[in-house]
Amino acid sequence: MTATTTGLPAAEVTRPRTVLVGTMFASAASFMAFLGVVLVYISERAQARTDGAEWFADGAVELGPAGFVFATLILSIFTVQWAVQAINAGDRTNALVALVLSGLFGAAVFNQLWFIINDSGFALSGSNSEFMFFLVLGTFVVFMIAAVGFVTLTFLRAVIGQFGPRKADAVAAAAFYWNTVVAMYAIAWYVIFVTK
Amino acid sequence: MTMTESPPANDTASAVPAPVVAGLYDALTTTDHKSIGRLWLRAGMVLLVGAVVLGVLLGFERVDSESTDLFGGDNAFFQVWALYRLGLALLVAAPLFIGIATVVVPMQVGSTNIAFPRAAHAAVWAFIIGAGITIAAVLANGGWGAVDRVSNEEREAIALSIVGLAMVVLSLLLASICIATTVVSMRVKGMTLLRVPLFAWSMLVATSVWLLTLPVLLANMLIAYVDIHNGPGSFGGDLSGDLGAYAQIAWVVEQPQVYAFAIPVLGVLGSIVPVAAGVRAARHGLSMGLIGVFGLLSVGAWAQPFFQPTNNAVVRYDEKFVFIAFGLAAILPVLGALGGAADSLVRGRGVQGVPPAHLLGALGGGLLLLAGTAAGVARVIEPFELGDRVTVAGVMSLVLFAAVASAIGAIWFWSPKVCGHELSPVAGRGAVMLVVLGGLVVGASQVINGFFETANNPLVAPTEDAGDVLNTVALVGMIVIALGAVGALATLLNAMRTGGAGTADDPWGGQTLEWSTATPPPPGNFAEPPALVTSEAPLLDVSSDEGEES
Amino acid sequence: MFTTGFKFFFGIGVALVTAGVLYGYTSGGNHMGPLSLGWKGGVGEHLGYGLLVGTGVSAIGIALTLIFFRDADPADQADYMGVDDIAPTTPVTSSFWPVVGAFGVGTMAIGLVLNTAVFITGLVIVGAVAVEWMMDAWADRATGDPEANRALRNRIMAPIEIPAAGAAAVALGVLAVSRILLNTTKLGAVVIAGVVAVLILGLGTLAASDRKFNRNLIAGGALVVGVAVLGGGVWAAVDGEREFEEHHSEHGDDAEHSDDAEHSDEGSDGDHSDGETDSE
Structure with missing residues (x-):
């Protein structure tokens, strides 16, 4: 069997923005789920401090490695936006490079978070503070996996040539979700590692 | 003024329609929004009957808790009680409205399908x-906590209940994204967001509120689940005392969040009453605003008693200005929407003879919601001290049965598009009236019972004789609702299975685009793309154009 | 100017942030705390304050996104694409994958609580669905001819799907049937094996004939058989194997031998090893 598209009618023009609007709602929902966990962390910490108890022992949670994660994620914001810009300009090669870099930054984040969690020496069944530490970072990892998956899917679709100028909604949507997840980490970083 | 170019076929009957249910293959593979919506409706209606049967059994137990033990102990009673409450909101009210919206909203906005139809199909399954999973886990002695010590097997069943309910919430969120995206980005030419029909708008507001609040419920369930498995047991994971993990997620069926499941009631009211009255609704923008305000006042994820500080008795969320203001203000948009409906009825041609089921459902649902928000006003008035009383459940009953009555009315109204023909008007009137009457009896008896100091905790028996009497009254009301629910389910399933006599494409004189489709609507909905829309009631514009031309 | 969607979400956002600040001050917040997210003073009750403000900020985020592309109004969409009008269509063909995906998520949910292997199975199903879904979405929009789109999709995916699905079906079937055979009595195992063999032969013969079958019948039949085999396998696995006892045969070999075999195998030395022949 031979399948050729030469001479066949072009696909009907579909509505732009649809994927972007859906992603916008999904991002808002993801953000609220993450916020729900973080706010329980903050609430429990405030309760512990009001009771005069120690939340984390001195030196148990360090700012340095967490800052590297944040720096990596900030770099990734530039790469996902680079992908959007490139695809809008019809430059598929640059878009693919940018998407691969974004995915690699995501992998680096997993690696760094693994180090942070191991380095902390915390146990899930330990104190409330250790439990909430795991839960906040674990929730972030789940959303980060979703973001990396979204970027990977976008990369594969870009490889098979689904995107181009005025057909870049899915790339913009992936970037939107990625940036939302970076915002989540910014909150976790400030709440857990800066204010401890 | 020409509003649309092609007049709708108002009085033409399609050929005798075939049954709209195309079989198992269709149910497993469909990407047509109407088939997906019907799956939601069938699931929602079956679960409604299940929920009210549970309600009846719980009612028998509460009437005489000392000598009656239908469930085999306090643990099982508490688990079923929690399933009933959470189920009425998450397994019944939300799915019913999602089902109706999945069928109707794409047609209302002039689209050939829902946005992301495969995701919508995945959501319903x-x-x-x-x-x-949730129901099976509860039957296996799961639930969301226990009042006595539990075995390891029961801990697993409890964890499975939490995971099952999380899957339900995720599916509701996915369906919400599909519906909200359809309203925002799948509108036909000329239909700005200000011109979408009120039901579509109410679903945009409702799904937006669900998307902003139900993820917090997921966060609560995540915390409870991990705590049960590996945590320190401080977050409901010890499964005992203060209703276990249920205490952490109870906010979803309490004021103000419970109102979020009834937001579409106002949309149904605004869509059905003007059609029944045969008049264009006045002040469409104001009606949209009222629905939006009600949506705002139903944002309730923040009102979580479980995480209130325990060391400062002064700080309690339901004594604070914001909670009281939300409770007091929520009645205003409902009053406004009912006022708009009354205005339409007064200005219109009036209802000839016995009101149709859809009008009864729309008005009955609106009035029950008014009663629910009025009970909510009583609940926030501090001197009454109703915060821990069964009045909280009364508000829930009134609001959620308002949603059920409204949904049944909506199914009957849009039945030509949902089932391919009109449903029995007698069965519809009966079902709606029974649900409205029963809902009022159940809700009112619970609200009043709170004034006799009957606790919200089901394991605490009433302290006064009047409490027992009111529990009996509530049981009678629940039996009445069960009769209505069974009647509605039987009629709907039979209608979907058998098809029916030829029905006009637009039997009611509809005003919005779904009534310009054939009955039953074909794949793709519209034989020709709808023409330029320039108002919120495009079919009325066509009628007026025809009048001018002749 | 300001679009309807922007006004709605921005209004909700501002109202919720305002409510959050009020809640903060009335629940113990002080100084500039509720106004500065706790930077200069206390915010009061953290969870309520944070969720009100957070929900408000999310709503404002939606508002700003919506106004960026004018509520995705049809006119704006057409303008963006440089055409007069774009019909609100979604060319999507029917597919089993959404149901399979939902089933995969359900498997993950059950596995999360009960068994890691079940969880991983669900994860694999969801992963496979993601790939299939992506290919379907691509094929739906490849050209304007649905037949050509289907051919394109099948040309790429069929060489992967058919062997993979066949291998999975055979593996699952063998695993499930083996559990059933191990669970039942020896005679029952023989009967079941015979029935399965006859069913396979009969269905194969029917499939090879030119007769057309109602696809609902095929879907329903496949569902019933699949659920029966898998359900039976799971039930049998949970229930456990029938009892086997260590047995030394007259030939000096160690062999497993079932209880019930003792009654039926009398007088036949060669049959003493039957107990293990129907295993695995």
């Missing part, structure tokens, strides 16, 4: 599977 995820819902069915999630609901099955």
